[in-house]
Amino acid sequence: MIRSRFFWAGAILLAIIPMLMVDISEHYVAWQKEVREPIIEAVQNFENVSRAQKAVMLDTVFQTNQDLVQASAIKGALCLVLLFVGIYLLRRYAKKENRAFLKPALTILGLMVVFMAAKISIAIAVNTEPGAKFIDVYQGETSFKSIIDKNFKGKVVYVDFWGTTCGPCLIEFDNFTQPLKQHYKNNHKIAYLYVANGNRYLWKKQIARHKVDGQHLFLDYADYNKLYREALNNDSATVQMPHYLIVDKTGSVAVADANRPSDADMLYKELDKYLNEQ
Template identity: 45%
Template sequence: MIKSKFFWIGAILLATTPLLLIDVTKHALSWKTEVHDEMIYAVQNTYNFTVQQKADILDRILESNKTLMAAMCIKSFISIIFFVLSLYFFRLFAKTEKTNFMKPLITCIALVVCFVLVKVLLLPKLYQDEKVKFVELQHDEDNLNNLYHTNFNGKVVYVDFWGTTCGPCLEEFRNFTKPLKDKYKLKNDIAYLYVSQGNRYLWKQQIERYNIEGTHLFLNNNQYDKLYKQSIRNNKAVVFMPRYLIIDKHGKIVETRAPQPSNVDSISTILNKYLAAN
């Protein structure tokens, strides 16, 4: 056991540096989707946004740009300071302690690995929100029947097929999902199911980042394709994201091409129709 305080200060600073760099990378990816890509979608008017919708989106883009750029700069600067300070304390350790080089090196590597594993694997599992529920399909299931009757019986369900790096999917989450849900927050007979594919680690990060309340299902590519095609009743369909469905109160898929949340008038009309039905 290495007892030098200089070594442990240096080792902790060094182990913290990659955690900051991971955050910088995440901020850079967020900047690409939340600023760069969304600016393109807004300018191209992909979904025929109204003037007010486009103005609101641009306001959020500018705010995201300012926040993300500040976070990247600050954390990059801190990571450099931590790395330089770690070298300084390692130098003090080397001057005051005569020890084998391999032991401190192995200890540092182990500490760095532990810190990274805790951040990447453990901390996401600690994310809990009573309004967010994670479910799974049984191994041989390729439809939503059992999932509906187990979790949503008697409710209208708005189903969202999305991907963890799908730009249009994330755009809906950022700008339109919450306003739509706010219209129905007093309704007890509506629920939201989000079916995703992509990167499992990034999946929960996106759910947390965009505060996507509802029931969440993550599938590998093959499972996703099968469920998608079975749900829209077209085995030859090309998977397109985002894709929205509506399940009525009897568990039947009644809309296989429902409007997206940004088309608030159309989706509200359809949801109201099925919510009013017995």
């Protein structure tokens, strides 16, 4: 056991750096998906979106850009500070304690692994978005019908198949999902199911970041594809993200290719048809 406050202070500072580097890489991915792609989408697509709505979208994008750049710069500077201070403290330790290099190096590496494992475990386990609920299913035993019957009996369900790093999916969350829910806020006959695939580490972080309440389910690649094709009743369907379905009150898929939240007027007509059924 190494008994030196200089060593442990320096080792802890260095062990924090990989955690910050992971955050910086996440910020870069987020910039690609939440800044670059939304600008392209706003320019090229969204024919049904008004100029005022596009202006709001771009304001959100520019604010996100500012937040991500600032966060990356602060964490990058903090990494440098931790690196220099950590190395300084370890040099103090090395001058005072004439020890072999291997044991301290392995101890620092072990601390990094522990810190990273804790960071990943917390990100996977913790839910910070009020109103978000999580559905558990056994791997390989996923049935779309059973999920609907168990969790949404008697409800009209708007189902969103999305990916954790899918730019168009995140654009819908940021700009159009909340207006949809606000439109139906007093209607207790509707529910929302979000089926995700991609990076499990990012899953709940994205839900919290983009403020997506409702019922959530994460599946690995094979189960996601299986559930997607089962829901569409098409064994050869190519998975597309985002993709939306409407399930009626009997638990049957009524619309296998529903409109997006950004196609608000057409979507409301689709949903109203099934919400108003007796």
